[in-house]
Amino acid sequence: MRTDPTRLRQILTNLIGNAIKFTEKGHVTLSVRMASPPKAGTPVRLEFTVADTGIGIPSELKEKLFQPFTQLEVSTSRRFGGTGLGLTLSKQLVQALGGDLSLQTSVVGQGSTFAFSVSAGTFEGDLVMDGRCVPGPAVAQPYAHQDEQQVFNGKRVLVIEDSEDNQLLISRYLGAVGIQVDLASNGFEGLEKLEKSLYDLVVLDIQMPGMDGHQVARTLRDKGFVQPIIALTAHAFKEDRERAFRNGINEYLTKPINRSVLLRTLSNRLGASPLH
Template sequence: KEEERLRNVDVIRRNGRALGQIIDDILDLSKVEAGKISIEHIDFDLSELLGDIFLLFSRKAQEKGIQFSIESTTSVPSRLVSDPTRIRQILINMVSNALKFTHEGSLRVIFHWKYETTDQFPRSGLLTFQIIDTGVGINDVHQERLFQPFTQAEDSIARQFGGTGLGLVLSRQLAKLLGGNVDLEWSEPGKGSCFRVTIEAVDSAESSQSVPHFLLSETKSASSEDEIVMTLDGIRILLAEDAPDNQLLITHILESSGAEVEVVGNGRDAVDHALAGRYHLVLMDVQMPILSGHEASQELRSRGYCGPIVALTAHAMVEERQRSHDLGYDDYLTKPIDSLKLIQTIRLHAKDQDDVKRENFVATKFSSIDSLS
């Protein structure tokens, strides 16, 4: 009975996550087509971004017995100027797609850099990713349909593996907004595929370091005891949320990942606790009694609070993103909360701390909401 109950819960969880991803893809694609998606050009650490991608997929690769690696073939600047949020979104779509259709063998992400300087941008270049898998492959006839919305290479693929075919379309549209593209380099049924992603970027003059030529690789079996997981060990979080069910769910996700969580139920308590306590991050529901999340965030910023504040909102449109930025949030997450996105977002902001495990709160540099997912 217990085993059956857990299996049913897992089915609900997986299908709920799949539905949420479809909704997110449709919203993003509609914003791209309406010209309402914003593109940032900011300095970011490529090594950290690729490290996050590796952590996100390495466990799933282990479970499937697939060798997963991220590596470079040329010297690549460690710090670049582009839109890290959109690059991350593209890579997540591409790697997730490759992993879904690969049952044995390997999945490799190979990246390289080529300078393409201009008078206006003397340090500009092209960042290229090749996503190479040993999966099911695609025949010549079905390759022509790959970048059409709501299509799969074959109708049977949607039934067997799920999905809508939006991931590739969205990734190509985002890459084009970043001055690049997404193409299929080659594919052979039964042997695998290779997709190429290109992104225009600028070598940041702030750093002369390069990404290591061989970055990350995982070949351990799924039975290995030291599985790679995304943890929040030692991170102290203030959760401002008035709904008891949401309090329980979010607290469970965070504490299961190693975080220390303190919960308050209204905006006034959120302000008081944030100013008096030492937290690495504040999660702020936007609709709360006494003071709303927006009012609480504004008051915190006006009183000199410079720690990361992440909004929890039911609104996913671009107007809400801009409004959140104007009100002083560093990022925002839409409900229903996706546990993976929640942990990723917290880890992303925690990187602005000198040491996320230490007791004392370290102030973080306030950054644009549009640079974050």
């Protein structure tokens, strides 16, 4: 069985991330199954379901759910924090894998269930566990070589990200290599911290409620902020990348967050841009 692991990982990151974001209590469940019993030489389809016990989706928003974020009402974007963007991208990625993404059920105050299927090639034989199923090393193991460690040590980085899970993940990655991390949960809080303290670099989530990453970056550059800005986003489209660069963003990294890519990017930027 084969499929595109990068696309599948991004789809699941978007769906599970949304589910966690809008579930204050209860649970989030990921289920995976084969659409039919496997037989050697036959096509395989994998069916995924992501269910939560969160806030649910109002009926008037269900038809707009998979439309690009720019077509939604401003009040919707503030309330749902960019859900439409992630779902639009997820649907496109699922379709690229030969499937479709849909909202199965959703009740306000009770939760939502999303489902999608993907083509997984041809079943070639018995299911066996290979080496990739064995638990790997902890994600927090040291990354930097000695020269990179010297670049990171004592640097101050502000992470502007509305997801607590991503805040925790990024903090662990950066803290493990000696970076001093400060956190802001939205654009307004981030700008306030940047007015009071000096940072070597900003890691900035693009899709946030209230003030998105593009607005934050543009505001910073207009105020004379010269340190590097690294954007994190679920979007991999050329036009989104070009817009980010126009707004003064230096690097554009797509989610899910790749630890090695993130640290390598920070190493390059911090090595070239010391704090004055």
